[in-house]
Amino acid sequence: MFEQQAAVFFYALSPVHMGAGTASGVIDNPIQRERHTGHPSLAGSGLKGAVRHGWKSLGGADDLIDPLLGPASNSGELHAGAVSFGDAQLVAFPVRCLRESFVYATSPQTLARTARMLKHAGHAVDWQVPEVAEGQALVFNEQLTSDGKLALEAYEYTAETRSELSDVGRSLATLALPDKPEYRFFADKLARDLVVLNDTDFAWFCDHATLVEPHVRIDEKTGAAAKTGLFYTENLPPEALLLAPLTASQTRTGKGEPDPAAFVMDKMANLLHGAVFQVGGDATTGRGLVLTNVVRG
């Protein structure tokens, strides 16, 4: 029984490749996506594995790995861990903008899901999910627009300025980014340059504005690209923001007195709050650096 709830923000500091295997689509190595929305996502199993892998570097105590995350598969022990990671859902997606470099795009559906998960974690959400028509964009920062239009990549949206959007952006920025000088610029930008698109328009960028890069194999003799070995990999772009549920039960090792759920959640929250660690594949090429912030009631 999971008694403690929290939500964890994942902010991509570098491109993140949590892969979905080889595919026969337009990309050879696509990233994970939700089936029903098509939004990029990070699987809970992958997040839990990454936390386990990075446990020591995150400052976790050796004797807590098994009670909290479960025993290693080859240990011969059989008991469940006390922590559950859910899949991370998209909160905001960085989209190239003609002005101010990029915006943090989101949509009503995405914000509603974010509010729902935050509420589940016990956080009182004090902003409303706005409505927006297709072809329209809600902005707070007028500097993003020219003649009432917002240009994202090759597309123009009719911009409408909404002062209340700053409450949403500021709330997300405060919850998702640590109050440290190195993150202040991005916290301010998230609060200022959050843009709400219609769900249909937002889905376009989620599908077509990820980071796609070609890879080749270098021929050892020639030092040039080999004739074969060309493939294309997709990454979640840096500055993407996602949110995952985190729940905790008491420890279930069957040995001695169990540690209560509040103890388990405290340990996990302390470990992950403001932490930077690596998730997904291609770690040796700098992929997967994420910043995590934990939200509790």
Add this chain to the structure above:
Amino acid sequence: MSSPSTSRLTLEQQRAAHAWSKASEGVARHPKDYVNDAKGLPALIMNSGLMQVMAFLHGKGGRHVTLANHLLEWLHQRMDTPKDFSAFMTHLAAMEDARQFQAITTEALAWLKWLRQLAPAVEQ
């Protein structure tokens, strides 16, 4: 738009059939290059946009034009866009409806999904 004679086929079958015939033609003309170009074209479109990529292919000339013409032919058949490069560019440049532009890009990627898989198979 699709002709009545092919309407019994699913859209995916129509894309596959067209891509297969173009892949065979392209690989016969430019064996290795056509395969690699087809494989990379979707990423190029995702990163740069459909019109920019069409202009790039025509600027490069040669085998790139073969590939561009194959895509233009499919888009003409399915989305009613002009078959000719300059007319296609003019048509898209004048398009005021962003959603229609996106639909054409999506269709290009849907067809290329087949082409990039089928071209290496033709080579075998």
